[in-house]
Amino acid sequence: MTVTQHQSAALYERHRAVLPSWLATYYREPIELTHGEGRHVWDAEGNRYLDFFGGILTTMTAHALPEVTKAVAEQAGRILHTSTLYLSRQMIELAEQVAQLSGIPDAKVFFTTSGTEANDTALLLATGYRRSNQVLALRNSYHGRSFSTVGITGNTAWSPTSLSPLQTLYVHGGVRDAGPYAHLSDGEFITACVADLEDMLGQAQGTVAALIAEPIQGVGGFTQGPDGLLAAFKRVLDRHGILWISDEVQTGWGRTGDHFWGWQAHGQAGPPDLLTFAKGIANGMSMGGVVARAEVMDSLGANSISTFGGSPITTAAALANLRYLLENDLQGNALRTGAVLRERLAEACVDLPVVHQLRGRGLMLGLALSDAEAASATLEHARELGLLVGKGGRSGNTLRIAPPLSLTEAEAREGADLLIEALRRAGAQRE
Ligand code: PLP
Numbered sequence: 156m157t158v159t160q161h162q163s164a165a166l167y168e169r170h171r172a173v174l175p176s177w178l179a180t181y182y183r184e185p186i187e188l189t190h191g192e193g194r195h196v197w198d199a200e201g202n203r204y205l206d207f208f209g210g211i212l213t214t215m216t217a218h219a220l221p222e223v224t225k226a227v228a229e230q231a232g233r234i235l236h237t238s239t240l241y242l243s244r245q246m247i248e249l250a251e252q253v254a255q256l257s258g259i260p261d262a263k264v265f266f267t268t269s270g271t272e273a274n275d276t277a278l279l280l281a282t283g284y285r286r287s288n289q290v291l292a293l294r295n296s297y298h299g300r301s302f303s304t305v306g307i308t309g310n311t312a313w314s315p316t317s318l319s320p321l322q323t324l325y326v327h328g329g330v331r332d333a334g335p336y337a338h339l340s341d342g343e344f345i346t347a348c349v350a351d352l353e354d355m356l357g358q359a360q361g362t363v364a365a366l367i368a369e370p371i372q373g374v375g376g377f378t379q380g381p382d383g384l385l386a387a388f389k390r391v392l393d394r395h396g397i398l399w400i401s402d403e404v405q406t407g408w409g410r411t412g413d414h415f416w417g418w419q420a421h422g423q424a425g426p427p428d429l430l431t432f433a434k435g436i437a438n439g440m441s442m443g444g445v446v447a448r449a450e451v452m453d454s455l456g457a458n459s460i461s462t463f464g465g466s467p468i469t470t471a472a473a474l475a476n477l478r479y480l481l482e483n484d485l486q487g488n489a490l491r492t493g494a495v496l497r498e499r500l501a502e503a504c505v506d507l508p509v510v511h512q513l514r515g516r517g518l519m520l521g522l523a524l525s526d527a528e529a530a531s532a533t534l535e536h537a538r539e540l541g542l543l544v545g546k547g548g549r550s551g552n553t554l555r556i557a558p559p560l561s562l563t564e565a566e567a568r569e570g571a572d573l574l575i576e577a578l579r580r581a582g583a584q585r586e
Pocket of ligand 1: 268269270271272274297298299300369373374402403404405433434443
């Protein structure tokens with residue numbers, strides 16, 4: 156299938172006139188998406204695309220999932236919003252489920268409206284609990300766009316110079332394809348990163364509050380340290396009483412196939428102290444949240460509220476979405492279809508010099524290309540072929556594949572073939 160070229164130039168003109176210049180968009184001529192179903196979306200001109208980016212990892216189960224649509228419509232017919240000042244049966248029910256799923260003992264949950272706000276809250280809790288504004292984060296990290304979360308975002312393409320209230324110490328751990336860390340074995344890499352962490356702690360002045368880390372770096376290009384790295388970190392952190400915050404905004408809910416949470420690939424030292432989530436929990440409605448041990452969660456020492464966090468409409472969507480995910484074992488599906496996708500891509504990539512590395516796990520796969528131009532060209536070709544994928548990485552050279560978790564094996568094969576063709580076209584363009 157070849158998609159007709161989009162003619163939304165006038166709309167894009169209006170977009171640029173009134174929206175910030177730094178609001179990132181994809182494609183030379185950005186697409187106006189109007190509706191979706193299952194794993195597909197349509198643009199304003201009727202072109203259909205296989206969505207290999209799941210919105211932006213926000214469509215966790217499927218586009219227009221009838222169970223979620225029904226739950227949202229029924230809730231909208233009753234009442235859109237009340238407030239956390241009143242009891243909400245479904246917020247309590249969702250908190251019970253998320254607390255139990257999190258693996259954190261004696262857990263409590265606070266709902267927010269985004270991943271940024273979830274990480275902000277985690278920072279507020281951790282720095283208050285530890286009485287310190289010193290935080291450890293990984294190089295190449297992305298944790299949000301607020302005043303405090305840009306201060307823990309090591310990926311400089313996404314962290315404008317800001318006078319962050321935090322003192323952040325960046326440690327190695329997410330990226331393995333550069334510098335002196337590139338050719339180390341898993342064990343050697345873990346040893347080197349732990350040494351870096353110890354070194355940073357030696358440079359810290361007084362108490363350090365927390366280490367925040369994405370188990371697989373999302374915006375950073377689906378890069379990750381070896382399994383067990385964060386457990387090795389945790390053993391050091393525990394000696395100092397430093398809290399571990401696992402940012403599961405992209406890695407949660409079974410997307411990685413082999414685990415329900417990204418931290419579980421590092422679980423030998425036990426669960427994190429805090430866990431943050433957002434993106435797909437409500438299948439695209441604005442919901443995020445923090446899970447923390449009760450002692451940490453309850454330590455705030457002042458009243459707080461989120462006017463829209465945990466609202467009836469988003470919790471209705473999240474409960475229906477989570478029920479569908481668990482009843483249909485979409486984690487198992489991510490493992491199966493991710494393997495199909497990976498195998499097909501791995502086979503073809505051998506003959507594609509533009510591809511440097513295939514990485515990630517489950518339905519969170521990254522293809523590191525030779526450079527950012529190759530990634531942009533592939534994105535354009537994939538679009539012409541009717542496939543949407545994401546982009547990222549330290550230098551913008553990585554394609555990010557993260558379809559809804561209900562992807563079928565046939566769609567996995569179809570999408571892989573479309574992507575391979577797009578990569579061929581991008582490669583041919585450079586010869
Ligand atoms: N943390 C991670 C790992 C993310 O990938 C993102 C967004 O991409 C965020 C936090 C921020 O979430 P939001 O865009 O919902 O504020």
